[in-house]
Amino acid sequence: MGDNAAGEALTVLVADIGGSNSRFAVATLTRSWPKLTDLVSFPNAGAAGLEAQVERYLAGLPTGAPARACFAVAGPVAAGRARLTNRPWSIDAASLATTFAFRQVTLLNDFAALAHGLAFLPAGGSMVLQAGSRDARGPLAVLGPGTGLGAALVVSPGRQQRVVPTEAGHADFAPVGARDWALREALAAAETPVTAERVLRGDGIAQLYRALGGDERDTAAICARCGDDSRAAEAIAWYLELLGRYAGSFALTVGATGGVYLAGGVLPRIAGLLPGSAFIAGFNDRGPLAAYARAVPLRLVTDPGGALGGAAIAAAHDASDRDGTA
Known part of the structure; x- marks a missing residue:
């Protein structure tokens, strides 16, 4: 996976560039999960752009910059450019x-x-939410909320895999029931279209909490009080049901019989609430295809270096393609 033609370990500067923060590390690959060192996170607020963040990171590296770099960015990429x-x-x-x-x-x-990185996550790098019945050759999907709502697909997982990025978070929000429809109408009054990302992004729990009559805007504070605040518990359950329905629909759409992995910055904060939650119920509520949904393995990515490690693996594939060592 990560060896070059001479059998030496590959070293890559890797970065995970989100809407709120830029995370950097130096990744070393051989044939196992990348080893990440020199991990640093910078807030993006006030930064002039990515170049300024890269310059800031390189200035603090104790050694020189690696010859290769991989930037994982929260947005669509085409022809080597992104916004x-x-x-x-x-x-x-x-x-x-x-x-x-x-x-x-x-x-x-x-x-x-x-x-x-999904097929190469180390032991302990993810948490089982639904065991399912994994199809080893079936597609894998990964999705989850951060500043936005991301999703991607892996076809033929493993060393010959193909990764398909998507912008599925910008699909229309699909309400079910009167409460969901009331939420959609309230959001549509301010801005259209009402997308899945609009409802399920990082501030989604706080948005639902306010829809239920609360006034807190901080998601972490709402999650912290869910044991004592019935409105907070209701908002989280509602959010998880909506996210589960979205994930279940995505799994059916792409045929993710290999499994669905959840990731992003929001769900690890409430990992303990996920097993047996409204998320699982929403995911499996597929009518005549409920058995299909229950067979799909569900996991939460718990390795904090998931995107950075995956970026290193992507860079290794890119290096093999360029150097003719695949």
């Missing part, structure tokens, strides 16, 4: 290579980076 969905930053792989003298720059969607 963050939730921050007005434009990113160009060729420009980054020139500015920082990288031999190779790989640019990909952040959930595509996560997808690259």
Whole structure:
């Protein structure tokens, strides 16, 4: 996976560029999960752009910059260029290579980076939510809320896998029942279209809490009080049901018989609430295809370096393609 033609370990600067934060590390690959060192996270607020964040990171590295870099970004990528969905930053792989003298720059969607690493996650890197009955050759899906709502697909998981990035978070929100429809109408009064991301992104729990009559805007505070605040518990259960329905619909759409992995910045905070939750019920509520849904393995990615490790694996594949060592 990560060996070059000479059998040496590959070293890559990896970065996970979200709407709120930029995380950097140096990844070393052989044939196991990448070893991450020099991990640093910078807030994006106030930064001039990605170049400024890269310069800041490199200035603090105790050794020189690796020759290769991979940037996993929260937005669509085409022809080596990207624009963050939730921050007005434009990113160009060729420009980054020139500015920082990288031999190779790989640019990909952040959930595509996560997808690259799914088949190689170390033991203990994920938590089982539903055992299911895994189809070893079936597609894998990864999705989850952070600043936005990301999703990607892995076809033929393993060393010959193909990763398919998506913008499925921008599909229309699909309400079920009067309460969901009332939420949709309230959101539509402010902005259309009402997308799944609009409801399920990082501030989704706080948004639902306010819809139920609460006034707290901090998601972490709402999650912390769910044991004592019935409205907080109701908002979280509602959110998990909606996310489960979205994930179940995505799994059916892409045929994710290999499993669905949940990731992003929100769900690890409430990992203890997920097993047996409204998320599982919403995922499996598929009518005549309920048995199909129950057979899909569900896992939560708990390894905090999931996107960074996946970015390193993507860079290794890119290096093999460029060097002819695949």
